Amino acid sequence: xxxxxxxPSIARARRLRASxxxxxxxxxxxxxRGGQVLLSLLTVIFAASxxxxxxxxxxxxxxxxxxxxxFLDFLIHLGSFWSDVEDLVISAYWHSLLVLxxxxxxxxxxxxxxxxxxGIKPHWLxxxxxxxxxxxxxxxxxxxxxxxxMIFFVLYVLPLxxxxxxxxxxxxxxxxxxxxxxxxxxxxxxxxxxxxxxxxAASRDASSRDYVRTARSKGLGERLVVFRHIWPxxxxxxxxxxxxxxxxxxSSLPIVEFVFNWPGVGQQLLFGIVAxxxxxxxxxxxxxxLLASIGITYVLVGLAVDYLRARADPRQAAxxxxx
Amino acid sequence: MNSAETLAGGAAxxxxxxxxxxxxxxxxxxxxxxxxxxxxxxxAALTPSAVAPxxxxxxxxxxxxxxxxxxAPPYPPGPIYPLGTDPQARDLLSRLIYGARTTFxxxxxxxxxxxVLGVGLGWVAAYYPGNVRRNALLLASVSATIxxxxxxxxxxxxxxxxxxxxxxxxxxxxxxxxxWTQLAYSGIQRIRSEEYMLASQAIGSTRWSQARYYLLPxxxxxxxxxxxxxxxxxxxxxxxxxxxxxxxxxxxxxxMSSLLGGEQPILVLPEWGAMLAGTRLExxxxxxxxxxxxxxxxxxxxxxxxxGDGLREALExxxxxxx
Numbered sequence: 001x002x003x004x005x006x007x008p009s010i011a012r013a014r015r016l017r018a019s020x021x022x023x024x025x026x027x028x029x030x031x032x033r034g035g036q037v038l039l040s041l042l043t044v045i046f047a048a049s050x051x052x053x054x055x056x057x058x059x060x061x062x063x064x065x066x067x068x069x070x071f072l073d074f075l076i077h078l079g080s081f082w083s084d085v086e087d088l089v090i091s092a093y094w095h096s097l098l099v100l101x102x103x104x105x106x107x108x109x110x111x112x113x114x115x116x117x118x119g120i121k122p123h124w125l126x127x128x129x130x131x132x133x134x135x136x137x138x139x140x141x142x143x144x145x146x147x148x149x150m151i152f153f154v155l156y157v158l159p160l161x162x163x164x165x166x167x168x169x170x171x172x173x174x175x176x177x178x179x180x181x182x183x184x185x186x187x188x189x190x191x192x193x194x195x196x197x198x199x200x201a202a203s204r205d206a207s208s209r210d211y212v213r214t215a216r217s218k219g220l221g222e223r224l225v226v227f228r229h230i231w232p233x234x235x236x237x238x239x240x241x242x243x244x245x246x247x248x249x250x251s252s253l254p255i256v257e258f259v260f261n262w263p264g265v266g267q268q269l270l271f272g273i274v275a276x277x278x279x280x281x282x283x284x285x286x287x288x289x290l291l292a293s294i295g296i297t298y299v300l301v302g303l304a305v306d307y308l309r310a311r312a313d314p315r316q317a318a319x320x321x322x323x
Numbered sequence: 324m325n326s327a328e329t330l331a332g333g334a335a336x337x338x339x340x341x342x343x344x345x346x347x348x349x350x351x352x353x354x355x356x357x358x359x360x361x362x363x364x365x366x367a368a369l370t371p372s373a374v375a376p377x378x379x380x381x382x383x384x385x386x387x388x389x390x391x392x393x394x395a396p397p398y399p400p401g402p403i404y405p406l407g408t409d410p411q412a413r414d415l416l417s418r419l420i421y422g423a424r425t426t427f428x429x430x431x432x433x434x435x436x437x438x439v440l441g442v443g444l445g446w447v448a449a450y451y452p453g454n455v456r457r458n459a460l461l462l463a464s465v466s467a468t469i470x471x472x473x474x475x476x477x478x479x480x481x482x483x484x485x486x487x488x489x490x491x492x493x494x495x496x497x498x499x500x501x502x503w504t505q506l507a508y509s510g511i512q513r514i515r516s517e518e519y520m521l522a523s524q525a526i527g528s529t530r531w532s533q534a535r536y537y538l539l540p541x542x543x544x545x546x547x548x549x550x551x552x553x554x555x556x557x558x559x560x561x562x563x564x565x566x567x568x569x570x571x572x573x574x575x576x577x578x579m580s581s582l583l584g585g586e587q588p589i590l591v592l593p594e595w596g597a598m599l600a601g602t603r604l605e606x607x608x609x610x611x612x613x614x615x616x617x618x619x620x621x622x623x624x625x626x627x628x629x630x631g632d633g634l635r636e637a638l639e640x641x642x643x644x645x646x
Binding site for chain 2: 135136139140141142143144147150151154155250251254255258259269270273274287291295298
């Protein structure tokens with residue numbers, strides 16, 4: 001039933017709805033934005049509380065947080081520590097470089113001719129014995145070899161010659177080149193064994209090739225066959241083995257320098273980790289520079305070997321010319 | 324049995340796989356020697372009470388007449404103590420036998436950790452080309468440049484050797500796995516390019532069944548010999564750490580004094596690495612304290628290398644015959 005008052009009430013309702021819509025249209029974005037701001041604030045507060053909680057109330061997480069922050073700070077300032085540790089690192093580096101170079105040098109001088117002889121005469125008893133000895137040399141623990149060398153020099157060489165080749169405890173004595181001999185001999189054991197076995201295998205392989213058989217069947221003298229046809233195919237193997245032999249020596253370096261009390265990078269690394277360097281020198285920077293010096297040496301030796309190989313190996317030189 | 328039956332029986336016997344295996348093994352002295360050494364060590368590790376002459380913790384008398392004169396411990400090797408005693412008059416042979424289990428468990432756990440990590444990453448690199456492969460191989464290259472001994476030494480000294488075997492396994496296993504990544508990656512790539520793998524893909528084999536029936540059986544012969552060498556490398560690392568005064572069962576932090584051999588640790592747990600700790604300078608007074616555990620390590624390492632090379636030889640012959 002329509003009593004005549006329904007018309008104005010409907011119109012009022014429509015007006016109310018329109019004004020509500022207008023209000024919502026005007027204020028909803030503001031409310032939405034406010035909600036977002038509130039949510040952001042709550043998120044920031046939550047994150048701040050979480051970070052504070054895990055860095056202050058939880059020791060392990062705090063250690064990680066502090067550690068990462070300190071590490072970033074250390075990385076940024078690493079260069080500035082160089083002047084503090086320069087003398088120590090350079091001194092340790094030269095000490096190690098000397099024994100490493102001597103070790104590799106002795107390895108090449110002994111291992112290559114022995115391996116070559118064992119490879120071109122593989123059926124000789126001496127060749128078999130040398131191969132077995134090289135096998136033992138490759139697998140022998142460095143510290144055991146170092147101990148035997150130390151016993152030999154202290155108990156047998158010292159009474160005979162009266163020369164102290166090894167200083168067991170003092171760390172302050174001046175540089176004595178005679179001390180290099182036992183260390184270089186110890187470090188040379190694995191390179192000698194490695195070069196012997198690698199060169200022997202390469203010589204055996206080259207000796208069984210067709211061109212060697214052809215040269216022999218044509219009546220070429222044995223010396224010419226060996227030095228004209230076998231040797232040129234063997235020496236690149238010795239050259240390629242230098243980085244591997246260096247890696248062997250580097251891995252033995254801390255133990256050998258520790259046994260012989262030689263103030264090189266290996267010994268200084270061990271002491272730097274356990275006892276820390278002298279006061280005022282950051283231990284982490286000291287250890288970082290020592291490690292980096294050995295790493296850079298290894299990379300440089302690898303590059304030098306690649307360069308020499310590319311220049312001196314006729315096959316690689318010919319390939320480069322073709323390219 | 325008539326002659327025909329004997330011949331038939333003989334032929335069957337000769338053809339049997341076990342006979343072939345026996346003949347192949349008999350012609351491989353490297354494998355025989357390696358297996359014999361390893362079996363002897365394993366017998367000691369598995370049944371120490373049956374093999375050891377004494378209780379490893381039992382202390383001998385405070386004074387003893389040896390070679391006509393009264394001596395205080397440590398007693399030298401002789402009829403009573405075949406390998407001598409430690410400063411607490413405990414039998415070294417018994418301690419070596421009882422220590423074999425702990426030493427080998429740690430070394431094998433480290434080797435397993437490295438193998439799983441390296442092969443897993445190699446598998447990821449082989450199956451996921453692009454950035455994943457590049458990053459996986461880059462990670463392996465970076466890891467290869469970190470010296471295992473120094474890394475393990477740094478981690479264990481910093482965290483503390485008293486933390487137990489998990490720390491040792493992690494510190495020793497987190498480096499040295501890179502060769503496994505290269506080996507697994509190149510092996511999987513080679514196998515995946517074989518025709519039988521393409522055929523298995525064509526018939527809709529799942530990745531799992533490909534791995535189970537084609538990849539693993541063809542990959543394992545290359546991995547098994549290297550696994551023996553890896554166990555030897557882990558054992559060597561354990562020995563070197565022990566020599567530097569870091570061993571399982573340590574009850575205090577490493578100090579300069581313990582590192583240089585100025586103090587002898589009281590060893591609670593018989594373990595080969597621990598027996599080497601602090602013995603650097605003892606070699607001139609009581610040589611057996613250093614030499615006996617070092618020789619035990621050297622023998623086990625030598626046996627593992629022989630086993631690996633023997634297995635490689637046997638598997639190469641086997642593959643050559645199949646080919």
